[in-house]
Amino acid sequence: MHKVKVALGTRTYDIKIEKGLFAEIGTHVRQLSLAEKAAVVTDANVDALYGSLLQEKLEQAGFAVRRIVMAPGEQSKTLATLGKVYGELAAFGLTRSDLVITFGGGVPGDLGGFAAATFLRGVDFVQIPTTLLAQIDSSVGGKVAIDLPEGKNLAGSFCQPRGVLIDPEMLQTLPKRYLHDGLAEAVKYGCIRSEKLFSRLEAVVDDEALLCGIEPIIEECCAIKARIVETDEFDTGERMLLNFGHTLGHAVEKCFNYEKYTHGEGVAIGMHMLTSRTEDRGLTEKGTARRLKSLLEKFELPTEAVLPGGEVLATVGMDKKKKAQEITLVVIEGIGRGRLHKIPCAALPEYIL
Numbered sequence: 001m002h003k004v005k006v007a008l009g010t011r012t013y014d015i016k017i018e019k020g021l022f023a024e025i026g027t028h029v030r031q032l033s034l035a036e037k038a039a040v041v042t043d044a045n046v047d048a049l050y051g052s053l054l055q056e057k058l059e060q061a062g063f064a065v066r067r068i069v070m071a072p073g074e075q076s077k078t079l080a081t082l083g084k085v086y087g088e089l090a091a092f093g094l095t096r097s098d099l100v101i102t103f104g105g106g107v108p109g110d111l112g113g114f115a116a117a118t119f120l121r122g123v124d125f126v127q128i129p130t131t132l133l134a135q136i137d138s139s140v141g142g143k144v145a146i147d148l149p150e151g152k153n154l155a156g157s158f159c160q161p162r163g164v165l166i167d168p169e170m171l172q173t174l175p176k177r178y179l180h181d182g183l184a185e186a187v188k189y190g191c192i193r194s195e196k197l198f199s200r201l202e203a204v205v206d207d208e209a210l211l212c213g214i215e216p217i218i219e220e221c222c223a224i225k226a227r228i229v230e231t232d233e234f235d236t237g238e239r240m241l242l243n244f245g246h247t248l249g250h251a252v253e254k255c256f257n258y259e260k261y262t263h264g265e266g267v268a269i270g271m272h273m274l275t276s277r278t279e280d281r282g283l284t285e286k287g288t289a290r291r292l293k294s295l296l297e298k299f300e301l302p303t304e305a306v307l308p309g310g311e312v313l314a315t316v317g318m319d320k321k322k323k324a325q326e327i328t329l330v331v332i333e334g335i336g337r338g339r340l341h342k343i344p345c346a347a348l349p350e351y352i353l
């Protein structure tokens, strides 16, 4: 069992990572909650693969269970779905001493977490993430949200779970594109904080070997995120480091209507294009962009895109990270060494186009 503590005073919790943990999931959830009822917020793909088994295990641990199943994908992360989830929680008679379990990727995680943060002014929740992205990123750190027609993650909250339970075996059923999508975030952690992690990823020969040795990779990613969140829970400073590759990445996703590129693919393009530019400007050690490119390519992630310049700038200009006339970019001085770098907004095209 690999364990990462997220130390946040009274909101402290553990992330448990173990292959085969799902077989004992009822016991693990019971250790975190004395609730009578557990409402599982999940999507139809995850539910079809693992929903009834989860219900059985939870019932064996003494919970009354209701599965609340949304359609898969980002298009479900809406106010309308949230409304339906609230309705089902109310119909189930969930009380403040009961439990919400988010079960799936970042979409059920973010939406179910937001439902838990707000239903009855807050009920406990436990995250059981099943995509690599959710296991190394979205389930850790307590950001929960839904999208609005005006933009992604525009309504949300900070709300830490009671615990995060990760079974990397569940990644065996994850379509390859999503596995690689999550790897972009693992590469990001290596870039900003750990050359050791980056080298470990460079040593991976194929997807099978990756899944075989994934536990320490998940552990290190979670530990990096946990340490950053501990110093800046509410995202006013150091947590911005986690946005490496994301300013441009979000713009790439948006310019192609969230259809051509996944989030991780956008981030891969963002990390590489920015690092090429910062290398040219002498802010990044020579050879870093090349090293980054070959790692991303190994995981079949894109590293360049031809972007409609005006549209990208308009998108980045609207980015919520922008402040007044300055913008803070996350740059890397070399692999493992991320830092915040303020530039005037007017200089932005030189960095990202």
Ligand SMILES: NC(=O)c1ccc[n+]([C@@H]2O[C@H](COP(=O)([O-])OP(=O)(O)OC[C@H]3O[C@@H](n4cnc5c(N)ncnc54)[C@H](O)[C@@H]3O)[C@@H](O)[C@H]2O)c1
Pocket: 043, 044, 045, 046, 049, 072, 073, 074, 077, 104, 105, 106, 107, 108, 110, 130, 131, 133, 134, 137, 138, 139, 140, 141, 142, 143, 144, 152, 153, 170, 171, 172, 173, 174, 175, 178, 181, 263
């Ligand atoms: N809260 C945060 O800090 C944070 C951080 C990063 C991303 N996010 C959010 O995460 C979301 C993206 O997460 P995601 O990529 O996990 O998306 P997702 O939840 O849509 O999952 C991707 C796909 O994988 C399927 N799936 C999930 N687990 C599976 C499994 N074990 N086997 C087979 N199929 C499986 C899902 O049904 C879905 O089709 C975005 O909404 C993003 O905003 C949040």
Ligand SMILES: [Zn+2]
Pocket: 185, 246, 263, 267
């Ligand atoms: Zn991301």
